[in-house]
Amino acid sequence: MSRGLLRSTAVFSAMTLLSRIAGFARDTLQATLFGTGGAMSAFIVAYRIPNFLRRVFAEGSMSMAFVPVLNEIRERGDKAALKDFVDHMAGALCAVVLVVCGLGVLLAPAIASVFTPGWALDQPDKFAWTTQMLRITFPYLLFISMMSLAASVLNSFGKFALPAFTPVLHNLTLIAAMLWLAPQFDIRPFGLAWGVLIAGALQLVLLWPALGRLGLRPRLRAGFHHPEVRKVAKLMLPTLFSSSVAQVNLLVGTVFASLLVDGSQDWLYYSDRLIEFPLGLFGVAIGTVILPHLSRRHAATDAVGYSGALDWGLRLALLAGIPAALGLFLLAEPITATVYNYGKFEAFDSRMTAISLTLMSLGIPAFMLSKVLSPAFFARQDTKTPMRAALLTVAANVLLTIAFTTPLWLYKVEGAHGGIALATALAGIFNAWLLWRYLRRAGLLQPQPGWGRFSLQLFAACVVMATIVVGLRLWIGSWTEIAQPTHRIFWLFVVIGAGALSYAATLLASGLRPRDLRH
Structure with missing residues (x-):
């Protein structure tokens, strides 16, 4: 069981690694060509809002509600019923998202004023650019939602590679837009906005035909009265916040x-992009792979298999999340200088991005754990419990953001955006703790033997890794003073490689073996 999960996670992570490499190339080019502030900040907001809705209608809320129902029908072995459900689900989703996209385009000024009140009052040009770009990027939601429906079906059948490749295509399309489309506009970030729309269409074109090989390519039908579609809708409504709590917190920020x-928008955005690397490589991969498995175990009333898979996911999330957080915390400035500090992205921007990256990295283990804990509820078609946790988390994030940011803003402290990053991290920790507590109280999570030994092994490996990384960083000195980009990249790879090798070697020396992750 766990061997198959580990293999599927490895496939998903390998494809995600390609995406993150392409994402780094995209972010470096974007920072170099466009810098920060002005129209670039407007694009970041215009991209973030439909991206949040993508998490709701696509791989977030919709997927979490759709996959358990899909697997429930699969367990019955009725292929005709399965095809009928996919047809009606696709038709209903398309209709709803079309309406949302239309409203988004019509109400773009109102939406922009809600999320950028400071610009609406004091920066009319930036506010106008945000509104115009929102009208370009909002239809992206339709393409990406239908693509994610296809991805959910493919993932449920164990076809993880092609859906995991779609972000690579997205990043490559945006790189092409920066190089060839943006120069055609007087305000160049408008080319990026059009690139987002084109990327969504290409991702849908890539995945849709793959459903035909499963005999499940949808014929769009009005499905609002279909019993399983109504069941998905009933499950989905409470997940609107719970499956996207991190994105909601980003919107608060x-x-x-x-x-x-x-x-400030740009520094937080570039920090978040670096945080997304380990989350996408490990957290999302584990969560994506484990959801269909947990839903099948629940449908088969296999409580032991359900708890065992969940325990496996938590250990793997900690094994990846804690060293990732430690690495980003210790190497925030070297990483931001190496990835972004070129062209129009100045050393000051690099330092400001490092501030928010350092603070936001504290939440990485919790963000990863939430990727495993949330599917544990959705697989049982329990959407109310994670919604309760999400609402409490968003409220905590708002209070923490006000508490941390207000005094920094009033006293004009440099790096005030760091208060937003710290609030996001602490809210993520609170969310993971709530989800874990609910599972334990319900008796759904029964820890397997060996957690004490595993914790000591993990602690020892992190201590050794931190010692190596700090020592090498002090020996190398300031990254911003290294003039040659190739030298920055070389030394960063040396430090990261040494840290990773020392971490893995300590785990092996303490007795942890790869086979332990399969049992």
Whole structure:
């Protein structure tokens, strides 16, 4: 069982690694060509809002509600019923998202004013650019939602590679837009906005035909009265916040960042992009792979297999999440200088991005754990419990953001955006703790033997890794003073490689073996 999960996670992670490499190339080029502030900040907001809705209608809420119902029908072995359900689900989703996209285009000024109140009051040009770009990027939601429906079906049948490749295509399309489309516009970030729309269409074109090989390519039918579609809708409504709590917290940060100095949106965005690397490589991979498995175990009333898979996911998330957080915390400035500090992205921007990256990295283990804990509820078609946790988390994030950011803003402290990053991290920790507590109280999570030994092994490996990384960083010195980009990249790979090898070697020396992750 766990061997298959580990293999599927490895496939998903390998494809995600390609995506993150392409993403780094995209972010480096974007920072170099466009810098921070002005129209670039407007694009980041115009991209973030439909991206949040993508998490709701696509791989977030919709997927979490859709996959358990799909697997429930599969367990019955009725292929005709399965095809009928997919047809009606695709038709209903398309109709709903079309309406949302239409409203988004029509109400773009109102939406922009909600998320950028500071710009609406004091920066009319930036506000106008945000509104115009929102009208370009909103239809992206339709393409990406239908693509994610296809991805959910493919994932449920164990076809993880092609859906995991779609972000690579997205990043490559945006790189092409920066190089060839953006120069055609007087305000170049508008080319990026059009690139987002094109990327969504290409991702849908890539995945849709793959459903035909399963005999499940949808014929769009109005499905609002279909019993299973109504079941998905009933399950989906409470997940609107719970499956996207991190994105909701980012939007909260977007509102507050519009009140801070120019560039704050950009620094938070670039920090989040670096945080997304380990989350996408490990957290999302584990969560994506484990959801269909947990839903099948629940459908088969296999409580032991369900708890065992969940325990496996938690250990794997900690094994990847804690060293990732430690590495980003210790190497925040070297990483931001190496990835972004070129062209129009100046050393000051690099330092400001490092501030928010350092603070946001504290939440990485919790973000990863939430990727495993949330599917544990959705697989049982329990959407109310994670919704309760999400609402409490968002409320905590708002209070923490106000508490941390307000005094920094009032006293004009440099790096005030760091308060937003710290609030996001602490809210993520609170969310993971709530989900774990609910599972334990319900008796759904029964820890397997060996957690004490595993914790000591993990602690020892992190201590050794931190010692190696700090020692090498002190020996090398300031990254911003290294003039040659190739030298920055070389030394960063040396430090990361040494840290990773020392971490793995300590785990092996302490007795942890790869086979232990399969049992």
